[in-house]
Amino acid sequence: MEISEFSFTISPMFEFQITAKNNRARTGIFTTPHGDLLMPLFAPVGTQATVKTLTPEHLKDINATLVLANTYHLYLRPGDELVRDLGGLHRFMQWPRPMLTDSGGFQVFSLSQTRKIDDDGVTFKSHIDGSTHRFTPEKSIAIQENLGADIIMAFDECADPNNGTYIQQSMQRTHVWAERCLHAKVRPDQALFGIVQGGISPELRTQSAQFIASLDFPGHAIGGLSVGETKAEMHSMLEIVNDILPVGKPRYLMGVGSPEDLINGILRGVDIFDCVLPTRLARHSAAFTPAGRINLMNASYAHDHTPIDETCFCYTCRNFTRAYLRHLIIAKEMLAATLLSIHNIHFLVSLMKSSRQAILENRFASFSADFLHSYQPRPKRGE
């Protein structure tokens, strides 16, 4: 096992320091204009400039650091220019810590019935009112500069990994767009991350990681995973890509948020994760525990006077019984979603903290093995 300490100045306003390594797993500090990010980290998602059902105070209590917001949604509503005029996203939603915006690409390409892609960009219809809009790499960067997050993302195409011919064409388009995003970017207080695509093809992933790494982005993301491939395929792609991406820049696995995926990602050198999973599960009565997920709507919890997790220090577990949470769920009270969201995000944020500690103490191999042994994931990926 090696313990390394590296420091990389990425730009005048961003710095990355690796504080420890256990095989591929590593801890680091990413310095941004809104504060330091201790990594590995999990970022909760505030799609519409709010992490659903939570106040910023809740998120601070949970010790969340990075919060993600979605460019597609905020462009359509309330509009990126309005957010800019009101002082940017941090001020608008009162999140004083670092933020990240995606490029809008993923959402736009998900509108499979109502969008049309060409080599210059994509034309799509709003899911809100059906109005027609167009994103190009330059437009995505302009919107993200209006929103003002600390980390912004290159405009990429996330194609179906099982569509072999198309995935190559799509990857090459993503590469051209990555260069256009770099050229379009103006603000010095935002770090633009490039995105590696290439589906589940080792050759394409290699090619994409090499090309994206060559562009000298301040950080890199791995896109197009957790979209239908197997866990083994995801792990294999992570290993291929992270062995190519430069060590001295943060690595972000997009849209991944189950506890086992986080641990498996860290084992393969990932530093940043984000996902709607903890808040979405909360709205469907499900909670993470060290043994796996439970659903609090279950009648077996009706008289249960214990918290969700006896070992958890979150506000919900320090105060409320499973019986009370089940009552709120059955009575359709909104507080249920709030209390479960607090717990589920806290669970992932704490898992990242324990992982950092284990890496710093050079015991992540046993820590991760123990966790994966105890935690029973759902048999299927349909989370």
Add this chain to the structure above:
Amino acid sequence: MEISEFSFTISPMFEFQITAKNNRARTGIFTTPHGDLLMPLFAPVGTQATVKTLTPEHLKDINATLVLANTYHLYLRPGDELVRDLGGLHRFMQWPRPMLTDSGGFQVFSLSQTRKIDDDGVTFKSHIDGSTHRFTPEKSIAIQENLGADIIMAFDECADPNNGTYIQQSMQRTHVWAERCLHAKVRPDQALFGIVQGGISPELRTQSAQFIASLDFPGHAIGGLSVGETKAEMHSMLEIVNDILPVGKPRYLMGVGSPEDLINGILRGVDIFDCVLPTRLARHSAAFTPAGRINLMNASYAHDHTPIDETCFCYTCRNFTRAYLRHLIIAKEMLAATLLSIHNIHFLVSLMKSSRQAILENRFASFSADFLHSYQPRPKRGE
């Protein structure tokens, strides 16, 4: 103007002290097993053992003291015996300050299609599953003793005030039930309040206030108002009743919560108010301001960078713009209801604090006149 100081020991666990009087308006301290209540006060409503969309921490930050919960709802779901087995309502919902439960009567009588009243009690069908249940005065007290609030209410009938013949019969039934509740009550750590009925008839209200006052309850409530009568009728009934009820016991005007009704109630000697209005308005995008209500869905707030109320110190006003709140509303984000509930309850709790201060400083006449002059209530009562 007279400034008085009285202290009344009501029972070993309850004490009432009047600290100041301005005409009929008064300030007081009601000591309960879960702490002192400074009055006049506004109690937010936690119908199903949760003040909708808020955590207990939010309510503590707002300086709410008394919280009301509904016996009818909790009896049906999750069941009063379950709440008792889990340590009572305070522990179940984690509210460490005083609580009040109603008798269940108001809700049961509201089920006009599916309930049948006789002199012994009322048989009704659950709004949840249609199952048949029966409340009697003794049953209501037994449920409230299981729930364990500090203040519990006598089982009464709240009849249509415009039904002249029936209202007298109903009042007499309420009087018999009040005596049965007093006899049924066992727990020494709960104060049982009697309820004055009598519709909008000065004669019946006089008769009811005299009878209920004669029973030596530790506190009194005025029921059957804010159910369709005019403001002038409400004010007249309050004056008649409060001139009869003994000075040395707290007076609670049930189900009243608009700012102007609170001020008008205090002017007529009321100490305690409760209402779902602030949280219900919040879920319909409306917010109290010193000038009257505003609805934040209005397009005029889309670019408004000011808080709901520049003079307000609540969490919402200290942090968020009208533009952000409007965005949350338009985007159907649950956080909107949370942030507006915080503001609206804070508005009423603060109005009660300012009222207490004005009474203590012997200037409630001018304070109330100024408030009622500035605050524009809705033209209609349909809140």
